[in-house]
Amino acid sequence: MDGKNTTLQPVVHFCIILCIVLLTSLEANAHMWRRQADAGPGTTKNIAEIFQGRCHEHIQCLQTDQCNRRPKVINCTAIWIEFLGAFQHQNPCNTSADVYDDVLTMAVPITPDDQTLFWSGLLDAALNVARVSMQYRILEESLPGYMANQLVWCGDDDPASVDGINYEKCPEWGACENETSFRFWQAASREFSRQATGKVSVALNAHRDGGAFRNTSVFATVELPNLNPDTVTMVEILLVPDITSTEEGEKCGKGSIKELERRLDVAGLPWICTYDPLEFRYIQCTTLENPLEYKACRGDKQESQRAKEETIIVGAVLGGVILILIIVVAILLVQSCKRLTRLDDSQLMIPT
């Protein structure tokens, strides 16, 4: 018996240590986002006021470039209550896919025909272009996107928490699957894509590491699969290079863009691809401290100025030559007329 015990003891110890290690690592995984979120912010202070304030601002079209007048009556308080209910008192890493569906039924993203703009890898440029151009509308300008843009939110499932909102820390983007704000953006993107009609555009960063069209992006996984080929007539790929880079980046028909083009073909969606669209080039120039240091920002201006000057010079020279020719021809005509008159006079004098 004693011998058996002595043989089993190391095995039992090993099992106990293994169990402790496994439990510790499981615990650590479950709270992984908490550690990763240490550096990240918690729920935005005054989120209730900001969210509802933005809602009122949007539906009253106070920022006239960022709204659509809508026939449906919108109840901002009701939308907030529904939104809050989706995450309050809950573990932010345990959100089901449909939890924001009712919020998005109450606050539907809407864009006019031919104006929907998707983007991936260049939020700032897309926001800026959409703000200054009436040609493009992005999710962040639609009601749900406008209310939630740049906000941080997550629940607190600690029973000791009074309001069930964590103002200290929230999981970082991608820190855990089923993360609450990611669920919101997924659902909003899905609805945004479903309602798009006519020509739609997607702006992609030609200098993005790993390719402009990223397989794991929200655009690739949510928006693209939800485009309706019966109502979307054309997908315009806008491939935007970083104008401060000396490299050209990805090009249409190559690399990850080729894969996007293939997927559009499979989905039955006609497409066109433009490299370096002007709206995005100029908007980047406006964000640089010394834009004239970059060829992309001064090239066209100087070239068109030079072209204008050249046209003026050529025009002036041609005008001068034509004027001289007219004068010469006129002088020659006058002289020949005079000669003819003299000849006639002398012929008339012969018979006499």
Ligand code: APR
């Ligand atoms: N860490 C933190 N935030 C991230 C991360 C990350 N690893 N990945 C993405 N994000 C957040 C950032 O805020 C980023 O600006 O998601 C945003 C978009 O990510 P992208 O990969 O640039 O683009 P994509 O995933 O395709 O989402 C953009 O979804 O919002 C809609 O309609 C919108 O077409 C747009 C698309």
